[in-house]
Amino acid sequence: MSVVTLTHLPTHQLSMAFYNPPRKQQGQYRYDPTGLAQQGPARLFPYAGEDGLLRYVLKQLGQTLLETGRLSQPWNLIAAQLEQQTKALDKAWFYLTTQLVDFKLFQSGWFNLDLPPDEQFDANFVQARRSMMNALGSAKSAAEQATSVSDGRSHFYEVLEQHGQPRPVTLKLHQRDGGLSDREFARQRLAGQNPMALRRVQPTDQPLLNTWAGEQYALATGELINLTQAAMSNLLYIADYPVLENLTAADLQVGRYVGSPIAVFYQTQAGLEPVLIQLEPGHVVRPKPDADVWMRAKLFVQVADLTHHELISHLADTHLAMEAFAIATPRQLPANHPVYRLLKPHFEFLLAINTRGNEVLLGKGAAIENLMAPTRVAAIGLINTAYRERPFQAYALPTNMQQRGVTAEFLPEFPYRDDGLLVWQAIAHYTSAFLPRYYADDAAVQQDPYLQAWAAELGEPLDVRPVAEFAQAPAWMPAEITSQLGLGLEELPNYPRVPGFPAQIFSLQQLIDITTQIIFTCGPQHAAVNFSQFDYVGFPANAPLAAYCLPDVCQSLADLMPPLPKDLGQIELAFALSGIRWGQLGSSAHIRFVDSGDRAILAQFQAELQAIEQKITVRNQERLERFDVDYPYLLPSRIPNSINI
Numbered sequence: 001m002s003v004v005t006l007t008h009l010p011t012h013q014l015s016m017a018f019y020n021p022p023r024k025q026q027g028q029y030r031y032d033p034t035g036l037a038q039q040g041p042a043r044l045f046p047y048a049g050e051d052g053l054l055r056y057v058l059k060q061l062g063q064t065l066l067e068t069g070r071l072s073q074p075w076n077l078i079a080a081q082l083e084q085q086t087k088a089l090d091k092a093w094f095y096l097t098t099q100l101v102d103f104k105l106f107q108s109g110w111f112n113l114d115l116p117p118d119e120q121f122d123a124n125f126v127q128a129r130r131s132m133m134n135a136l137g138s139a140k141s142a143a144e145q146a147t148s149v150s151d152g153r154s155h156f157y158e159v160l161e162q163h164g165q166p167r168p169v170t171l172k173l174h175q176r177d178g179g180l181s182d183r184e185f186a187r188q189r190l191a192g193q194n195p196m197a198l199r200r201v202q203p204t205d206q207p208l209l210n211t212w213a214g215e216q217y218a219l220a221t222g223e224l225i226n227l228t229q230a231a232m233s234n235l236l237y238i239a240d241y242p243v244l245e246n247l248t249a250a251d252l253q254v255g256r257y258v259g260s261p262i263a264v265f266y267q268t269q270a271g272l273e274p275v276l277i278q279l280e281p282g283h284v285v286r287p288k289p290d291a292d293v294w295m296r297a298k299l300f301v302q303v304a305d306l307t308h309h310e311l312i313s314h315l316a317d318t319h320l321a322m323e324a325f326a327i328a329t330p331r332q333l334p335a336n337h338p339v340y341r342l343l344k345p346h347f348e349f350l351l352a353i354n355t356r357g358n359e360v361l362l363g364k365g366a367a368i369e370n371l372m373a374p375t376r377v378a379a380i381g382l383i384n385t386a387y388r389e390r391p392f393q394a395y396a397l398p399t400n401m402q403q404r405g406v407t408a409e410f411l412p413e414f415p416y417r418d419d420g421l422l423v424w425q426a427i428a429h430y431t432s433a434f435l436p437r438y439y440a441d442d443a444a445v446q447q448d449p450y451l452q453a454w455a456a457e458l459g460e461p462l463d464v465r466p467v468a469e470f471a472q473a474p475a476w477m478p479a480e481i482t483s484q485l486g487l488g489l490e491e492l493p494n495y496p497r498v499p500g501f502p503a504q505i506f507s508l509q510q511l512i513d514i515t516t517q518i519i520f521t522c523g524p525q526h527a528a529v530n531f532s533q534f535d536y537v538g539f540p541a542n543a544p545l546a547a548y549c550l551p552d553v554c555q556s557l558a559d560l561m562p563p564l565p566k567d568l569g570q571i572e573l574a575f576a577l578s579g580i581r582w583g584q585l586g587s588s589a590h591i592r593f594v595d596s597g598d599r600a601i602l603a604q605f606q607a608e609l610q611a612i613e614q615k616i617t618v619r620n621q622e623r624l625e626r627f628d629v630d631y632p633y634l635l636p637s638r639i640p641n642s643i644n645i
Helices: 011-017 023-028 033-038 049-067 075-099 123-143 149-162 169-177 182-191 203-210 227-232 291-332 338-347 350-360 367-371 376-389 397-404 415-437 442-446 449-459 479-484 508-530 564-578 596-627
Strands: 198-200 236-240 262-268 271-280 283-285
Touching: 033 376, 123 149, 123 564, 149 564, 169 182, 182 262, 182 271, 182 291, 182 415, 198 397, 203 227, 227 236, 271 291, 283 291, 291 338, 291 350, 291 376, 291 449, 291 508, 338 415, 338 508, 367 376, 367 564, 397 415, 415 508, 415 596, 442 508
Parallel strands: none
Antiparallel strands: 198 236, 236 262, 262 271, 271 283
C-alpha cells in the first residue's frame, strides 16, 4: 500500500495522509453513458457490478433487436410482451418487498441489483414508505368511489387526515377567498412551491415593457401606474418561464396545454399585486373587467409555474443536480477523507430515490406522461436544457437572490429567502469550522490529490476524461458486438458533468463555498421545493399540472381543470412526493463523526439550527396574523439531512 505524506499538515491533521484508494467503491458507482448526447445531468448507471453490467447488455441486445426489426414475428411480439411482464413483475416486487420489510431477508440489498449495496434504502425508511403507501392506498380507494371532483378530493383528504396528514393549506385559502385571489396568487411567488421564478425587472427587459407601455395600468386600489416608471423605481417584478417558450404542439400531450405566460407584479406597501398577464405575445389580460377570463389567465400561469417547478426547480435543480456529487464522492474520496465525511451523510438514499423516481416520474406511462402537459421526450429535453444552462455558482442562495434582483433592499417580504438565508449562514458557519481542521491553508487544498481528482471528475470536459470511466460493456466483449448493440462511445462531449464547476480547487474558501452549496441544496433547498407540494399542488384547483384547454378558448373555468382521474392522480403524486420526511438536518443519527473535535463543531451547528428554529417560529406567528398562512418548510426541524421523499 502506498502512503501519501503531507508533511505540511499539523499533527492532528495527519489522519488525512493515510488513504486507501477506494478501488472497491469506485467499481460500484457508474455513470449512465447512454444519455451523453442529451447533455443532461449525470445519472447513475442503472446496474451495479459485473453481473449487473451483463444484465444491462442483454437488455440492450433485446431492445436493439426489437428496434431494428431483427426479431421476426411472432418473436418480436413475444419479446415485447416479455418486457411488459418484466416491468409489471418489478413493480409488484417493489410493493411486495415494501410490505414484507419486517422480515430481515427483505431488508438486505439482495433484491435491488441496480444499486450498490450501501445505497439501498434501509429497513426504517422502507417501513416509513410502507406506512405512506398504506395511507395512500386507503385514500385512493375512498376517492375512487366518488362521482365528482369535489367529492373525490373530499374523500381523499378525509382518509389522509385519519393518517395524520392535514388538508392542503390552499384549500382553506380558496374557501376563504372564493378561489385563487390576487393576493394569494402574488404571495405564492414568494412562499409557494416554486419561489424560484420571480425576478425584478431589469433594463434588459425594456423591449418587453415597450410592448405594454402604451397606456397606464390600474391596481386594485384604483391607482394608475406607468410600467416604465415603476421599473425605474425598482417596483416592478416578473414571473416568466423562458424554458417553456419553444414548446410546440408536437411537444404536448393531446388535449393538454402549457404555455410560457408572463405575470407582472407591482410592489406596493402592502406587498406584491398583479398588474397583467401576457398569455402569449400580443395577448394581455388584466384583472378587470372580466373576472372569469382573469382567473383562467392566473391558472394558466399556475400551470406553467408548476411545470417549471416539477421539471426544473425540483427534479433538475436538486435531485438530478446533486446526483453527480453523490456518485463522484465515493468514486474519488476515501471513506476517511474529511470532505467525504462532511458530504456523504447529505447524499443518503439520493441514488435510491432517483433510481426509483426515474421509473415513477420519467418512465413511459409514468407521472409526467400521465398528468403533465409536455410529452415525456419534451420533458426530458426541458430538464436537460435547464441543467446545462445553470452554472454551479447559481445554486448558492445569496447569488441566486442577487441575480434575480430580489434582495431585501428591494423586496422586503420574501419568506423563502428570509428563512433560507438563516439556514444558509448556519451551514456556512459549519463548513467554515470543519474544513480548516483538515486544511491549514490554500496550499493544503491544492496538494490534496483526492480532492483535486474529485473536482476534475465533476468539472473537467468529458472528452478529456479516461475512456474507462464510461465503460458500459464488459471488457471482454468484442468491439464489433459492442458497436452493434449501440454500447460503444464514438465521441465524448466537450462539456463537464456539472456546468460551471471548477476542475481544480485552489483555496480553502472556495472549498467552503462549494460544500456549503452542496449541503444547502441537498437539505434546505430540496425541503423548500418538495415538502411544500401537498399544500400547494395537492389541491389541484390551486395549481393544476396541466391545462385541458387554452384559457382564451375555454367555455368555463371547469373546462381548464383536470378531469376526476387526473385530479386524484395529482393529489396522489403530491402526497407521495412529500409524504416521507427522513432524518433531520445536522442530526447526529445521520452525521456520525468519530473525532471529538468534529462532534463539537456538529454540536455548534445543531445549536445554531435550534436558535433559527425559534426565530422562524416567531416569524411564522407574524405571517399567520398577516396572511392566515405561515411558511414552515425551512424550519430546521422539518428539513431532512438529505434529498429524500
